[in-house]
Amino acid sequence: MKSNGVQNISDHLYQSALKFPDKPMLLHPGKVSYKVFCKLVDAYATGFINSGIVKGTKTIVLLKPGVDFFATTFALLRIGAIPVMIDPGMGRKAMIQALANANAGAFIGIAKSMLLKYISPKNFKSVCIWISGGCCWDMQVKHLSTFRKKGGKNYEVAKTKPNDETAIFFTSGSTGPAKGVVYTKQMMEAQIAGLKNHFNYNPKEIDLCTFPLIGLFSMCLGLSVVLADMDMVHPARLQPEKLVLNIYWYGCTYLFCSPVVLQKLAEFCVQENLKLNSLKRIMTAGAPVTPELLSNVARVISDEAQIHTPYGATEALPVTDINHKELLHLYENSPNYLNGICVGYPLEDIKLKVVPISDEAIKKIEDVEECDKSEVGEIVIQGENVSQGYLNDQLADKLSKIAAESGNLLWHRTGDLGRIDDKGRVWYYGRKSQRVQTETKVLFTIPVEAVFNRHPQVERSALVGVVANGKTEPVICIQAKKGTHKSEKLVDELKELALQQELTHNISEFIFVKKFPVDARHNAKIHREKLAEWAQKMRK
Known part of the structure; x- marks a missing residue:
């Protein structure tokens, strides 16, 4: 992976600020240019350094999606600290259990999240630095607002190596306890390159962001971002008319969302006879996408627009891709999902195999034979955008990672079952643990x-x-x-x-x-x- 002059993931953001300083990075809520946003990142980075957060400090981030969330995340990346991200929608108990494993040294969150310090002190005993994004009710808590007011830049940008830990993103916990996925600089660079090269992201696009992680990547690629008017923790509660207004008002060209969001949006547009002509690309992932949903969405976008249904996981984004036109043709004469769900073709830089189903550890990739064509087995993958390990979880590493030939990148066992057809397309059959x-x-x-x-x-x-x-x-x-x-x-x-x-x-x-x-x-x-x-x- 070529560095392209990038010594720190946040350099992508600053390169965009040099190319088009006055271009809006955030269009909604509020309008913030790349230049102004980078100044805010500098202020936060300086404040974090002065508070004791340094390179390698694992830092839990529990802020609502918005300027402070993105500025905080990039500031941590800028100084080489390791942001730890988790979905609070999994519930307080599960979230606390997961975060206790992080052994974080710092915590940045909304005022309400500061209560965790007292609710479960033993699970956060490693945290020495608490920074609040809201009003102060504890003299020990520092404020993001203080850093913002002081402004200025007084820190050194951390130079990171390809295998340096860069961030921790927790899995959703939908099929077991949430696990912390270690993102290295190389992994994040590969994901950025994949979005740019395969999906043709370009700085002229306007992204309607319904998922903060994807918003971070969009900003690295120089897009203008509109934060969707919705509760991103509970997407099923969204009011679709608000998203329609976001798209119409700002001329959004790109949308990434879960199928439940897309379904509500499509149903509303069909009912109201509305067209979303500005959208050029839609990506929906995280759950099965029915042919009925694809057909409904196709009715409300232009003929030139593409709906992609990429397959991936927190451990690897993305792995495969296919567009709605090919999918609808595939399902035309086939009962829905009786032969699995087609998730498309492996991306250019991904190696993908299907191996026999087993709940035992696999030490070396040479120890297993590939399944025959159309035989159902476990999907295993290898690539630069594939995580090489979990956070403080040796058992998960043992069961999920496979040593490669000649010391190459580890193979990852997805825990997903599927098959490969004679055209090279991957078909998903469900989770291994749920068979x-x-x-x-x-x-x-x-x-x-x-x-x-x-x-x-x-x-x-x-x-x-x-x-x-x-x-x-x-x-x-x-x-x-x-x-x-x-x-x-x-x-x-x-x-x-x-x-x-x-x-x-x-x-x-x-x-x-x-x-x-x-x-x-x-x-x-x-x-x-x-x-x-x-x-x-x-x-x-």
Whole structure:
């Protein structure tokens, strides 16, 4: 990976400020140019240094998306400190447990988050520096506002090496405890290059930001950013008309969002007969994207616009890509998801293999054979944009990383199941940990659930395994659509659907759940482990 004169990730931001100083970096809320924003970053960097935050200091950041959030993050990167990012939507208990593992030395957050210092002192005993983004109620707490008022630059930019830890981003915790993913400078550079080269990002674009991490990358690429008028912690609560106004008012050309955001936006535009003609590229990821959703979105954008459904994870962004026109053609004559979800082709700099399913550690990539074409196995990947390790988690590293040939970059086991078709496209079948192994077969969540999701009265379904007489049996949890209730007729119809497919013909037990537990970030990743525990209790 060539450095392009970049010795620090934040250099991308400053290079943009030199090229077009008066160009808006943030258009909403408030208008801030690249030049003015960099001055704010300098002020914060100076304040952090004076407060004792130095190169290598892990620093928890719990600020709301906005000028202070982005300026704080870039200032930490500028001085070589390591921002630690986590999604508060996972819940306070899970968040505290995850952050306790960070062993952070500093904490920067909104005033309310300062309460963690007293709520759970043992989990934050390593934190010596507390900086508040709000009003002061503790004389020990320093303020971002103080740094902003003092201004000025009095620090040295940290020179970072490719393998230096640069940031920590926690996984969503949707399939287990949240893990801290270590981002190195090389990994972040590769992600920036991938967005620029594969997706053709350019400084003329205007990004409607619904997810702060992607906003950071957009700023590194010189885009103007509009922060969406929505609660980014709870995207399902958004009011789509506000996003439409964001797009119309600022002429947004690019949008990255989760499928739940895109669905609400598309439904509103179809209902109101609105067109989003300024959008040239939409990227949606984090959960399955249905053909119906793609069709609806295609109705409200221009014919030239592209909808991308890239596949990736916190450990690697992005891994594959495909556009909506090819997807709609693929699904034209095929029942939805009975053969998995197509997530596209591996990106140019990604090596991707499918290996036999195993819950055991794999020491060397030479120890495993690749699956045959169209055989379902675990997706493993290698590339410069792929994380090489987790934060203070040797067990996760052991189970998720595979040594490569000749000391090259480690391979990462995604924990996702899939296959590769004869065209080189990857098809996703669900999480490895959520497969159900019976005495006679292995059942995967995506194709099994697709059988029952076709019923017009089913909102969504979830495959889980329950143990009876020492044997694992498949059970389908059903979340019915609003206004629909469990009935003998509905259960009989679901059983009939099961009998129509070889895959599901032995499934006959259905448990109705009022509302599925899902992740806050995408409102779509079903916590099947919780449903399995509940279903097991129902059996007793």
